Amino acid sequence: MSDLVLYGHPFSSYTWKALMPLYANGTPFEFRNVDPAFPGNWDFCRKVHPAGKFPVLVDGEAIVIESTAIIEHLAAHYPGAAPLIPEDPGQAVVARMMDRVFDRYVMDVGQLVVNAYIADAANPNPDQVAAGKNGLLHSYAWLENWLAENELPAHVSLASCAAMPSLFYADWIERIPDTCPRVRDLRAELIALPPAARCIEDARPYRHYFPLGAPDRD
Template identity: 65%
Template sequence: MMPILYGHLFSSYTWKALIPLHANGTPYEFREVGPDHPEHAAFVERAHPTGKFPVLVDGGTTVIEATAIVEHLAQHHPGRAPLIPADPAAAVTTRMLDRVFDNYLMGGVQQVVYAYLADSANPDPGAVRQGGETLRRAYAWLEGWLARNALPKHVSLVTCAAAPSLFYADWVERIPADCPRLLELRRELLALPPVARCVEDARPFRDLFPLGAPDRD
């Protein structure tokens, strides 16, 4: 039985779970969570403590949280993409960067997005300002890290976290010109076939972006 992934094609964390599936050519079934499929939403509500997706069902195993899904796929559906480096020290770095992209880039994005979801006409300026500051600080840290270090080989857990977070973060707070390494990383990631597939599959849903999707990417 092939794995089943519950999620939405416009969701950054769903992308995070889809990228390794695409990269390794792993057969899977996708079940969209949305108003057209209430049974899928009901399953996710039961499977996750707060009803969030993505959720992976692989035989008798249910895995929640996108990072854990990537780890599961690395163990049970390995392929040409080295999702988790075999070297323990490199694996630590991979997991560290995964947390940076999830907690600080996507964390900043979500703070701004939630402010617009709460009141699209008058989003909380404090939340918008704080989210932007979080992103700018994360950009500067990542630019410095990239100046001193090399990323693990694509496609890794870092790719799975960085691609969606950089995609959406740049929509919320443009990556500045004084972060050329980070800008180049974003361009590089969006050109990878597994990531480009996510971008294209999500294109019909761009009107869902509460700030208004930019006419690019």
């Protein structure tokens, strides 16, 4: 049995972010589903994470929380064919910057809408929904401009592991507009990557969890 254990949920965007590098590099690990059906896994995450969240990576005696740190740990201790962190220091800065952009200004902004529907699916807070949807449109426009002068390679890396689940779910919340073709094309390229496709397929049985109602696509 592998020393690596990943606690997460198959439908969780941040779990996808941690799973993609493991799949891309063929790194042996055990997956433990943090689902109500497995209360012991929930209890473990509540014990080791300050907010009781997942994913959590256990590597022998080491416990690593937060998906970005998990990818950094895998890059340092389990390198493989997929270059998770660019070797060039300048490019590594850009990768880390874009990791934060996708987490903070796509994933977390879209979560505002999801949280509003979780709180009251019949009458979600309109201000919170508007803030999330408008925030996504603003982020899409920023990304479209950034992609006009920069490249985010469509292979598994810190930046793409943040981008794929962010854009996958964000497009369910607020469609990427026709004015952002580069962002739309990037999403399509990333979700076609084999590790991403595996995450998407494994999560398919849980689509009823999506509080806005999962669209009949992807």
